[in-house]
Amino acid sequence: MDDKKKMRSQNWFGKTGKDGFIYRAWMKNQGYPADEFEGKPVIGICNTWSELTPCNGHFRELAEHVKRGVWEAGGFPLEFPVMSLGETLMKPTTMLYRNLASMDAEESIRGNPLDGIVLLGGCDKTTPSILMGACSVDLPTIFISGGPMLNGKHKGRDIGTTDVWKFSDANRRGELSQKEFVEAEANMCRSDGHCAVMGTASTMACMVEALGVTLPHNAAIPASDSRRKVLAHISGRRIVDMVKEDLTLSKILTREAFENAIMVNAAIGGSTNFVVHLLAIAGRIGVKLDLEDFDKFSEKIPLLANLLPSGKFMMEDFYYAGGLPALIKELKAHLHTNALTANGKSIGENTDDITCYDTNVIGSLENPFKDDSGIAVVRGNLCPDGAILKPSAATPALMQHKGRAFVFEDIEDYKAKVDLPDLDLDENSVLVLKNAGPKGYPGMPEVGNIGLPKMMLDKGITDMVRISDGRMSGTAFGTVILHVSPESAVGGTFGLVETGDIIELDVANRKLTLHVSDEVLAERKKSWKAPDLGYNRGYAKMYIEHVEQAHQGVDLDFLKGKSGSEVNRDSH
Template sequence: MDKKELRSRGWFGKSGKDGFIYRAWMKNQGFPADEFEGRPVIGICNTFSELTPCNGHFRELAESVKRGVWEAGGFPLEFPVMSLGETLIKPTAMLYRNLASMDVEESIRANPIDGVVLLCGCDKTTPSLVMGASSVDIPTIVVSGGPMLTGRYRGKTIGTSDVWRFSEAYRQGQISQDELTTAEACMCRSSGHCAVMGTASTMACMVEALGLTLPENAAIPAADSRRKVIAHLSGRRIVDMVKEDLRLSQVLTRQAFENAIMLNAAIGGSTNFVIHLLAIAGRIGVELNLDDFDRLSAQVPLLVNLQPSGGYFMEDFYYAGGLPVVIKEMLSRIHGDIITVNGKTVAENCATAECFDPEVIGSLEKPVKELTGLVVVKGNLAENGAVLKPSASLKPELMQHRGPAIVFEDIDHYKARLDDPNLEMDENSVLVLKNVGPKGYPGMPEVGNMSIPKRLLEKGVMDMVRISDGRMSGTGFGTVVLHVSPEAAVGGTFALVQDGDMIELDVENRRLHLDVSDEELARRRANWQPLDLGYDRGYVNLYIKHVTQSHEGADMDFLIGGSGDVVTRDSH
């Protein structure tokens, strides 16, 4: 590539005062003059933070990327962006996904970067980085941080999905706080994100399925030396991508999104996949809607036997052959001829993939479960749709269910009321949690997988139909309907549900119906009052005013589309 074609030459290639300023201050880090004479500048976008435990090993991972960049003749420059730690940030990391994406977009666009490596791992860091980079659209490759090693507790394997099992056992007095404390260290025993097919693992699979990573990226454990190898190779590859001018928009085609949806169904990925993929599509300019998810997921059985839909862990998935095996198995259904970031097609990348454990990775002929990994239901209770993960249900018979609503008006009402001994309910009841959507909480927290009421747990009830306008952790399980749109906070029918109303869930016919007359709903709507959300300043106020509904990706309305890579205004 001609030096003047490099974007970074708009900084480092200038003469006179401007060039002096751009280069002089950079030289205080000890870079020799020839580094500024036309090497592709590779930004390493790092979400390292000690407050984001899943990404706590990223300083070391970035060094592996740098080695690859130097080796290929590039000039690596690492920069930090806002990091989102799913386990610590209150009220929810999702509230800040869009803010982090703005940080990424502006950091890339405003700096002398020709190509970028995105280092991401924890749930929201992956979509936020890809969203921001998509808006700029320069050569980009993703390196995931990798999952933790499988936990071991009292001779058994454990992972994040067991948090919910431990919680229910603790509520019933079956285990003590001391036992919980011991299990904490047994579960999180290495670097990396959740070891199950939760949202972080789903996002790692998503970027590999989209063609944004080198093959095998998704499943290599964080503690495995091969995670550093793929980071090193990605550093090499991004330099070539800059020379080829292979941009995100050339990889993130409509066909790539369709592949990701079908593969997500096959792996039993998190329902959060829907909301993040919709947001990425909006940034890159690909038309995508909820109906696409339902249509493309239909008839795709579960091929991967990982918790929460199955029994194994990401470490097992890698040893069994990883995502390339699933891609190869799905080649008859997906688009195998589209390009990926390594310059090869989807089919070429999985040509030599081999399954080493059919207990972990099934086939279309012998799937793990016939149930698909994702469905979209609609009806008067969710006019714009809601999502459900049938493969994670503990009681398949609940896929067709009719029962009376037990309504929680918000998260505080839920906490106060769930175990009220005077609350009449049984296993046929439908738990309804309102006002936990994008605007209503705000930020749409992962509270949709409501706990089973204690007195029902004691009777052996382990699953019930639960419906909310919020999200669920990808590590959760059960018959849980999520992302109801429009949410209660904006006055959708969901806001009008009352105790005792009959609700019908019919997954086969994709139906979610509130059995209340139109006349009665009109009367309730006339008396409905919006929440006083109480935020009048700062980012949260901006978020509430501009966030879109869940079926649109819960992005900010003013961020949809791209900014391009041209700087806002040249300086000096």
């Protein structure tokens, strides 16, 4: 770009006098020559690396490959850290901090002399959080995911994160010793990367590729495959051109891009967490999206990706079969193929020459793996603002079901009762977990797929209808109704359910009904009290006061919409 005034970073490095001296002089202590500050596109590499986020533990090396590409293309790369959210370690739940991490990314991007952004994310919440933050600033931006782990290998078979739930149930039943349980740990997580199945991390990687903010094949290249480094290198080159083209996020993240992402998510059997994250991203970039869109745009899309937990293969297999571009090509009849992507081409152009190499892994519209996919949105007096279900991971026989509720008031109540031998329930009961929503936990943790009571496991029962205002891991499975809105902690009907109430689920007609009269519910409401959440300071207090409900994306109410790249005041 010849006109330096058009380069945002020149508002720092192009200044004369004291201000310019300060901006340049302190940067030069890192060994940068003077000509780096003379109008080159400055590319910020937003890195969620952390040793407390194992999925992102290889990101310092990945960032070096991005830098190679940026230098090559004539840019000036500057790496910076933001808050990292380690799904496997962080308490009480990383979802509590997704919005905080987004604020960190937003303010770091806006407040610094950056012309374009490379986002490095992999673990579940790192992807949506930094994309949300970048959307609010709206500079040219490209995303690079960290990539999935290689398939786990255990006793002659492939294993992945989905097997955690199976191993746990077998251990509780006494069928798997503690020694064998521990042995499986290292066998499952044997390389860099995030979960090897179509859990939330892989769903988010597919989401950003389907939205068009990555280069093709971003979603499925294994983290330890050298082609992941090549992708990072080429992305580094590309972001420099994106700056010169002024290809900002808002030009890519159109309504059509969001509709494409919903359809792709249905075809891959993506995580239910996709809903709250996509809603939040849409809210930041200013695209109108609501819960009904997830049902509407996925209802005609069958399951094409034969991946755990809905199928049998894993992300490594998906990549070798052709990856997300091969699946997108199969979906072209449904997609907005003219939607623009980060490489300057449409999503249709990017997949014209793609081949599927294994139809056991990637099916076709004519020969899908399952007809039911995507996200089913149910409503009723129990959830007036909606709740969701993942049909591809549910038991078909339970998709229409009526049974007596057995209520756990919160996750501590569940832990205290679940292994008791004489609970007042049977296999037809509906398990209800309250106070796991955005405010009620707080942070809406992944506890909705509560394990079955031991007395049911002992009978050989493998699934029951479960209902919660919380979320569940994308690696989980079962007939689980999630994201009940409004949640129990704000006085929703869900908070008034009592053990013994009759609940009816009718997925085909999108209904979830509590068979209790309005008069009885009104009486119960009189004695209902909001829970004391015990947070009286800091971010958690702010979160509880401002977080929106599940059907709105669980963002903070004051973060909706773009705020732009202008810095309000100059510091020198």
